[in-house]
Amino acid sequence: MSKSQVYNKNDILTVTIDDIGHDGEGIGKVDGFTLFVKDAVIGDTVSVKIMKSKKSYAYAHLEKVLIPSPFRVEPVCAYHKSCGGCQLQTLSYEKQLEFKQNKIRNNLIRLGGFEPEFIDSVMEPIVGMDEPYRYRNKAQYPIGKDKNGKVVAGFYAGHSHNIIPNTNCYLGVENNKEILETILAFMEENHVEPYDETIGKGLVRHVLIRTGFTSKEIMVCFVLNSSEKKDGKYFPKQETLLDALKAIEGMTSISVSLNRENTNVIMGKQIINLWGNPVIWDRIHIQEENKARLEEAVTSKDKSSEKPYLGEFAPTGQYLDFTISPLSFYQVNPIQMEKLYSLALEYAGLDGNQTVWDLYCGIGTISLFLATKAKQVYGVEIVPQAIDDAKANAKRNNITNAEFFVGKAEEVLPEFYAKSDADSAMRNPDVIVVDPPRKGCDNACLETMLLMKPERIVYVSCDSATLARDLRVLCDGGYEVKRVRGCDQFCQGVHVETVVALERL
Ligand code: SAH
Numbered sequence: 001m002s003k004s005q006v007y008n009k010n011d012i013l014t015v016t017i018d019d020i021g022h023d024g025e026g027i028g029k030v031d032g033f034t035l036f037v038k039d040a041v042i043g044d045t046v047s048v049k050i051m052k053s054k055k056s057y058a059y060a061h062l063e064k065v066l067i068p069s070p071f072r073v074e075p076v077c078a079y080h081k082s083c084g085g086c087q088l089q090t091l092s093y094e095k096q097l098e099f100k101q102n103k104i105r106n107n108l109i110r111l112g113g114f115e116p117e118f119i120d121s122v123m124e125p126i127v128g129m130d131e132p133y134r135y136r137n138k139a140q141y142p143i144g145k146d147k148n149g150k151v152v153a154g155f156y157a158g159h160s161h162n163i164i165p166n167t168n169c170y171l172g173v174e175n176n177k178e179i180l181e182t183i184l185a186f187m188e189e190n191h192v193e194p195y196d197e198t199i200g201k202g203l204v205r206h207v208l209i210r211t212g213f214t215s216k217e218i219m220v221c222f223v224l225n226s227s228e229k230k231d232g233k234y235f236p237k238q239e240t241l242l243d244a245l246k247a248i249e250g251m252t253s254i255s256v257s258l259n260r261e262n263t264n265v266i267m268g269k270q271i272i273n274l275w276g277n278p279v280i281w282d283r284i285h286i287q288e289e290n291k292a293r294l295e296e297a298v299t300s301k302d303k304s305s306e307k308p309y310l311g312e313f314a315p316t317g318q319y320l321d322f323t324i325s326p327l328s329f330y331q332v333n334p335i336q337m338e339k340l341y342s343l344a345l346e347y348a349g350l351d352g353n354q355t356v357w358d359l360y361c362g363i364g365t366i367s368l369f370l371a372t373k374a375k376q377v378y379g380v381e382i383v384p385q386a387i388d389d390a391k392a393n394a395k396r397n398n399i400t401n402a403e404f405f406v407g408k409a410e411e412v413l414p415e416f417y418a419k420s421d422a423d424s425a426m427r428n429p430d431v432i433v434v435d436p437p438r439k440g441c442d443n444a445c446l447e448t449m450l451l452m453k454p455e456r457i458v459y460v461s462c463d464s465a466t467l468a469r470d471l472r473v474l475c476d477g478g479y480e481v482k483r484v485r486g487c488d489q490f491c492q493g494v495h496v497e498t499v500v501a502l503e504r505l
Contacts, residue, residue, distance in 0.1 A: 005031040007058055011050045014066065017042050020099050024087030024494045026062075035060045039081060041091050042099075043069025071095040076133065077170050084158045086171070086492035093132050094308055097488060100496040101126045104464040104486050112468030114481070123484045125297050127311035127339050132491030135333045137211050137282075139172040140266055141180060143187075143194040143204045151187045151194055153180045153207065161197060171492065173211050179220060179248060183207060186241045195225045197262065203235075205259060206266050208326060211250070212282035213334045219253040219280045220245060221326040223266060226258055232274070242275050252276045257326060271326050279323045282334065286320070286369060287313040287342040311487075313339050320368050320397050328389055329362045333489045340460065340487045340497055341369045344433060347458045347483060347501035350374045354430035357454075359409040359445065364390030364402065366435060366460070371402040378426065379404040380412045409434070410442035417448050433458040440466030443473070450477035457502040462489075464498050471500065478505050 007013065007030070017026035017040045026040030034057040040046050045067040048060035065072075071092045080089040088096045105123060108114050129135060141153040144163040152165035167180040183204075186192070193202040206223040224234055234256050235241050245251055254275040259268030271278070290312040297309030324330050331337040344366055348356065350373035358367040361379035363386050371377045371394070379402060381387050390404045405412050420427040432454045434441055440463065441449075449457065450473075457479060461467035471481060483501040490496065 005033050006053070006055065007033055007050055008053050009050055011053075012047060012063065013050070013060070014045065014047050015060075016045045017069070020091075022103070022494065024091075033057065037062050039090070040065075041069045041072045042095065043071050077166075079155070079164055079166050082157050082164055083155050083166075085155065085169075087494045089492045093128070093491070096132075096491065097126050097128045097308060097310075097486075099494075100486050100488060103494075103496060104467075104484065104498050107464040107468045108471070108484070110468075111465055112472045114468075114471075114475075118481075119484070122481050124294065125309050125311070126486035126488060126496070127313075127336070127343070128308070128488045129336060129491055130310065132488070133170045134173060135335055135491060136169075136171045136173070137213055137334050138330070138332050139169065139176050139209045141167075141176075141207045141209075143183075143207060144196070145194055151184050151192075153184060172209075175211065175218065175248070175250070176209050179209055179218070179245070180207065182244050182248065183220075183241075186235075186237075186244060190235070190237050190240070192235055200225070200262060208257070208267070210280060210324060210326070210330075212280045212324070214283035214285075215281050216250045217252040217280035217282075218248065218250040219255070219324070219326065220251070221253075221255045221257050221267075221271070223257045223259050223268060225260055226256070227260060228258065228270065228272070232272070234272075234274070238274070246275065253278065253280050255326060267327060279325045281321055281323050282330075283319050283321050284334070284341065284365065284369075285315040285338050286318040286345065286372065287338050288316050289313050289339075289342070289346070311339060313342065318372060320365075320372075320393075322363065322365065322393050323389065323396065324363075325389070327385060329383070329386060331365070331489065333491075336487055336489045336497075337365075340489065340499060341366055343485055343487065343499045344435075344458050344460050345369045345373065347456070347499060348373075348431045348433060349456055350431070355425040355428075356431045356433060357413070357429050357452075359413065359432065359434045359441075360436045361390060361404065362386050362435075364393050364404060366433060367402050367404070368394060368397060368399055370431075370433065371399045374431075375401065376425065377402040378416075378429075380407060380409050382406070382408055408442070409436070410444040410448075413445055413448045413452075417451060427452060429454045431456045431458065433460070435460040436466075438463040438466065440470050446470060446473045446477075450474070453478075453504060455504055459498075459500040459502065461498045461500070462495065464496065467498055467500065471502070474502055479503065480505050 015028035019027040026037040047064045154165040195202040195205040208221040210219040367379040479502040
């Protein structure tokens with residue numbers, strides 16, 4: 001085989017983009033030499049300039065789109081390139097879903113060592129959104145100054161802390177704009193300084209806004225470079241600020257979070273409520289998928305002619321209410337969250353007789369879903385505050401068959417395994433559900449799961465690469481993958497959630 005051509009920095013090339021990389025960048029080849037091109041869309045023919053070259057590949061800058069891809073769409077946001085939060089915004093939503101479906105599939109095959117035919121037999125169509133914008137219930141805006149000294153809210157331009165002003169992110173709710181503009185006007189009028197991290201001076205670092213999609217309650221939390229004040233006054237003319245915010249429909253909670261550290265961590269540990277409730281609440285509805293429609297979508301041969309099946313879910317009438325504080329972890333896309341949790345519940349196959357472990361349970365959202373259909377649920381989570389929330393949430397929903405433990409899953413589970421009676425339900429659960437962070441499950445956790453021999457395991461994952469690795473361990477340990485389903489929680493971005501059902505052989 002002939003050696004492929006090597007290209008150098010500043011070379012200008014024409015390339016057709018035929019793949020999408022993990023971060024949403026376009027990938028194309030010229031004479032066997034691979035080019036990674038940010039902002040190029042699959043199907044484009046583009047002119048690029050090489051920025052950084054290696055032996056067999058290079059990173060190139062998009063100079064000009066010569067022939068636009070049929071999958072290119074007009075971006076809704078003027079800042080999509082500089083922001084970097086919506087890596088896929090110029091790609092049609094249908095193609096975004098296809099990219100995510102393939103990403104999961106490829107990771108399971110390449111990193112999990114599963115046969116392509118097998119994965120195709122267990123993978124169902126990814127669950128998408130009808131309206132893939134305005135879905136986020138949480139927004140965190142840095143506050144700063146522009147070149148002219150005007151106070152602005154926006155987002156950091158890629159790899160920097162320069163703020164690009166934008167109060168209208170299309171992933172967030174429309175209300176955010178009015179809230180931010182009210183805050184900025186107040187700061188200008190009353191000479192309240194934004195925090196300047198280069199000198200460690202100024203007051204307002206970030207504004208966090210959370211919205212309950214069902215409750216319509218709004219929470220604003222200011223992250224301040226300040227320490228606790230005895231008189232409870234954090235701003236000059238604080239009443240004016242509170243009055244202006246209170247006038248916004250739905251406002252129920254205003255607080256400050258104190259953070260004097262020179263750090264990238266946004267929230268401080270201490271939260272002080274200035275007005276209203278310290279928390280907001282929201283409702284999560286248990287849903288059920290239309291099985292006939294799913295079946296039709298899986299078996300239908302002609303997939304090209306019609307709109308792809310996005311999942312058709314309807315509420316069962318059952319719901320759970322949750323309390324959310326400024327510091328609580330809570331899924332950012334509540335519409336897709338209901339579908340994801342409902343799938344996890346369905347995959348758990350409960351009929352009221354099962355004992356279930358829910359590992360990495362956060363504030364107990366999945367645990368309480370499971371508790372509606374299980375005999376007993378045990379939740380494990382590393383953050384003590386989240387476990388306090390989980391217990392309070394159980395109470396709020398009159399759920400008495402869920403118990404929660406603080407600790408690392410890889411420590412708590414082995415401890416219970418070692419100390420419980422050999423025939424106890426805790427040691428012999430029927431189902432184990434896991435929803436770990438991106439790094440996946442610790443090996444000690446997986447090993448104990450195998451020792452406990454549950455009938456079923458449900459794996460909810462936000463990173464299909466570590467999912468693939470962990471599924472290999474579980475399958476080598478006597479389990480079989482039965483169903484795999486992507487769920488698009490992060491439309492316009494590159495991440496995707498996956499839920500997997502496993503059964504013991
Ligand atoms: N199931 C929850 C939370 C999922 S996010 C939900 O859907 O809301 C993952 C959670 O795992 C986080 O709450 C994080 O704090 C927790 N976590 C991280 N490492 C952990 C570990 N080693 N053991 C237990 N929990 C852990």
